[in-house]
Amino acid sequence: MTTMTCDAIRDSLPEFVREVLPAGKMAVIESHLATCAECRAERDVITVLIRPATVPAGLEERVLRAVRKQWRPTFSPGRLAMAATVVFALVTAGVISQMGLLDSNSRAVEDLAGVTSVDWTRGDPVLLRGGLDLGALSEDELLKLLEEMDS
Amino acid sequence: MTDAGHDETALIDRARAGDRDAQETLVRRHLGEVFDLAWRIIGDRDVAQDAAQEAIISALGALHRFRGDASFRTWLLRITVNAAKTQFRRQSRRREVKLSLALDVRTDELDPAAETMLRAEAGRVAGLLGQLPPKQRMAVVLRVNRGLSYAEVGEILDCSEGAARVNYHLGVKRLRELVQ
Numbered sequence: 334m335t336t337m338t339c340d341a342i343r344d345s346l347p348e349f350v351r352e353v354l355p356a357g358k359m360a361v362i363e364s365h366l367a368t369c370a371e372c373r374a375e376r377d378v379i380t381v382l383i384r385p386a387t388v389p390a391g392l393e394e395r396v397l398r399a400v401r402k403q404w405r406p407t408f409s410p411g412r413l414a415m416a417a418t419v420v421f422a423l424v425t426a427g428v429i430s431q432m433g434l435l436d437s438n439s440r441a442v443e444d445l446a447g448v449t450s451v452d453w454t455r456g457d458p459v460l461l462r463g464g465l466d467l468g469a470l471s472e473d474e475l476l477k478l479l480e481e482m483d484s
Numbered sequence: 485m486t487d488a489g490h491d492e493t494a495l496i497d498r499a500r501a502g503d504r505d506a507q508e509t510l511v512r513r514h515l516g517e518v519f520d521l522a523w524r525i526i527g528d529r530d531v532a533q534d535a536a537q538e539a540i541i542s543a544l545g546a547l548h549r550f551r552g553d554a555s556f557r558t559w560l561l562r563i564t565v566n567a568a569k570t571q572f573r574r575q576s577r578r579r580e581v582k583l584s585l586a587l588d589v590r591t592d593e594l595d596p597a598a599e600t601m602l603r604a605e606a607g608r609v610a611g612l613l614g615q616l617p618p619k620q621r622m623a624v625v626l627r628v629n630r631g632l633s634y635a636e637v638g639e640i641l642d643c644s645e646g647a648a649r650v651n652y653h654l655g656v657k658r659l660r661e662l663v664q
Contacts, residue, residue, distance in 0.1 A: 343653070347628045378659050382613070382628050386520045389533060393515055396537045400511060400544060404504060 335361055342372050350379050496556055500547045511540055514557070517630065518564045524625040525568040527614045531575045532568070539567035554639060561630060562640045565622060612662040619643075620655030627652045 335357075337345075342365050348354050349362045366373050498506035518539050523532035543563050550559055613621055619641060626637045627648075638648035 343656070344649075347631060351631060353631075374660050374664070375656055378656060378663055379628050382624070382659075385516070385629075386523050388516045388519050389529060392519060392533050392536065393512065395533070396511055396515060396540050397508060399537055399541055400507060401504075403541060403544070 337361055337365060339365075339369060339372055342366075342369070343375055346372070346376055346379050347383070350376065350383050492556060493552075496547070496550065499544070500550070507544055510544075514560055515540065517557075518560065521561060521564050521625060521630060522568040522571070524613065524629060525565065525618075525622055526572045526575075528575070531571050535564070535568045535571040538571065539564040542567060554636075558632070558636050558639060561626070561632075565626075565640055569618075612659055615662065616655050616658055620651045620658065623648055623651035624655040624659070628656075 342362055345354060345358065345362060349359065352359070354362070366376060495506050495509060499510050515536065519532060519536040522535040522539065523529055526532045526535060539560070543560050546563070550556065554562075613624065616624065622641055623637055626632045626640060627634070632640070634649045634652070635645045637652065638645045641648060641651075643651070
């Protein structure tokens with residue numbers, strides 16, 4: 334039978350205790366342990382250490398709750414303020430754009446008919462909202478928009 | 485690669501792509517091992533639960549950076565070691581961490597007499613584990629309890645394979661002396 338040094342035996346003891354070594358090597362180590370008190374003492378320590386811990390009741394649910402919390406966008410005051418700023422900017426940009434469009438239209442009308450002023454507020458309400466009808470968006474679409482603004 | 489390896493790789497790909505079921509499956513699959521490692525490093529079940537949660541959240545958050553150079557398990561255990569060290573330092577500043585490993589090993593398949601003996605012995609040895617210097621303790625736990633090779637232990641502890649081997653042997657030798 335092949336022999337192994339104490340060092341080689343001790344290197345393999347965790348796998349020996351787990352019984353995951355090939356049968357031949359298991360037999361060599363068993364035979365060595367029968368005659369070597371030092372290696373047996375090490376085997377005994379490892380045998381006790383190797384037992385798995387019990388996972389505390391409720392830990393899995395607690396961790397899964399924490400993981401699910403990471404999935405939900407949070408509405409912190411900072412994020413809401415940023416979202417409000419971006420929405421305001423979009424609306425303002427839409428209004429300015431609409432004003433510019435109507436201004437050029439009004440100049441054309443003045444040229445053609447001698448009209449002195451145009452009431453631009455009678456423009457398309459969708460355009461006046463910046464072309465983005467927030468009220469028509471679902472909650473999911475709003476959340477997605479917030480995520481895009483965050484990224 | 486084995487079927488189990490393919491399954492794990494596919495699961496990680498899905499989790500990385502944001503599949504919530506895949507992420508939960510990964511958590512369920514690895515939480516026991518993550519907790520066990522944190523507990524043996526820290527020696528306190530409550531603090532170890534915090535460390536396990538922190539490790540899992542960190543790992544899922546960093547999943548897009550996992551490139552598969554190491555195995556997912558080794559990568560996760562490395563994150564767990566770091567989370568355990570952070571929690572241990574945080575708790576040590578607040579109060580003395582109590583070693584409460586004594587009564588928490590699984591003995592469910594044993595008869596009552598053997599269970600009593602094993603619990604007493606496990607408590608004694610585990611308490612002694614807490615007396616080892618941190619690097620020796622981590623090398624022993626990763627090698628004995630997680631079944632990692634010296635190369636993997638070295639990778640997790642940021643040291644060479646040889647240093648991992650020396651730390652492991654010094655740790656076990658010290659444990660034997662303490663037990664006798």
